[in-house]
Amino acid sequence: MSSRDVVLARVRRALSEGPRGGGPGGAGPGEPPLVRDYRRVHGVRTAAETVDLLAENLADYRALVHRSDAAGLPALIGRLLAERGARRVVVPRGLEPGWLAEVGAEVVEDRAEQTARELDAVDSAVTGCALAIAETGTLVLDGGPDQGRRRITLVPDHHVCVVRAPGQVVGSVPEALPRLVPGRPLTWISGPSATSDIELDRVEGVHGPRTLEVVLVEAAGGEGAGGG
Structure with a gap:
């Protein structure tokens, strides 16, 4: 399965099942959780x-x-x-x-x-x-x-x-x-x-x-x- 297939499958699942269908972070059964620990602050500024x-x-x-x-x-x-x-x-x-x-x-x-x-x-x-x-x-x-x-x-x-x-x-x-x-x-x-x-x-x-x-x-x- 290509990366494109994975992304489209997740989109289809989200549309059809809603929030109840996903695991932690929106991942499906058997998939690793999606980590969204994005950096909020970029550098140090006053x-x-x-x-x-x-x-x-x-x-x-x-x-x-x-x-x-x-x-x-x-x-x-x-x-x-x-x-x-x-x-x-x-x-x-x-x-x-x-x-x-x-x-x-x-x-x-x-x-x-x-x-x-x-x-x-x-x-x-x-x-x-x-x-x-x-x-x-x-x-x-x-x-x-x-x-x-x-x-x-x-x-x-x-x-x-x-x-x-x-x-x-x-x-x-x-x-x-x-x-x-x-x-x-x-x-x-x-x-x-x-x-x-x-x-x-x-x-x-x-x-x-x-x-x-x-x-x-x-x-x-x-x-x-x-x-x-």
Whole structure:
């Protein structure tokens, strides 16, 4: 039996029998247990170094990275939207109102009845996030109150995402998973939407925002707020 046969057999068994059909670690009768003692932490970094790594990898994926403290966040968001010429901005219902204190554009609240056509007429979206993963330069959204529905971060051409650092920043994917709820609508974002499928030419904005701007908000003393 080849490795491929073994893998497919385990998939078939898992689908047909469910959790009760497997042994320890998901192995079947007569098979050795599957050891999943993956390394969760890769190297030793301080919280500040982890945030710096996140910023570096976000930029490597062509996201635009900004840093701010809580007091300067409203002015920064207002400036980023103004520089884009945004006239209409969609935001989740649970976004902190103070973040929008210096936004000159029309603020459109996320609503379930909004159509894709209506969102296509919006210039930008401003959201928070659930987590950010430093090693992969990835933002994770889970539909929380300050993130809204997935479509508001996919249809508008410009997304401003606020990350509270270091509270919402983890080093690795294994560190992130226990902090996420699998039943929530998770969206993993690594840079602006892009594809190289056609003649290997990179085209941005194909199935999501063409421009992703990430604001790392660090509280005084480096103790960023947690939560999502």
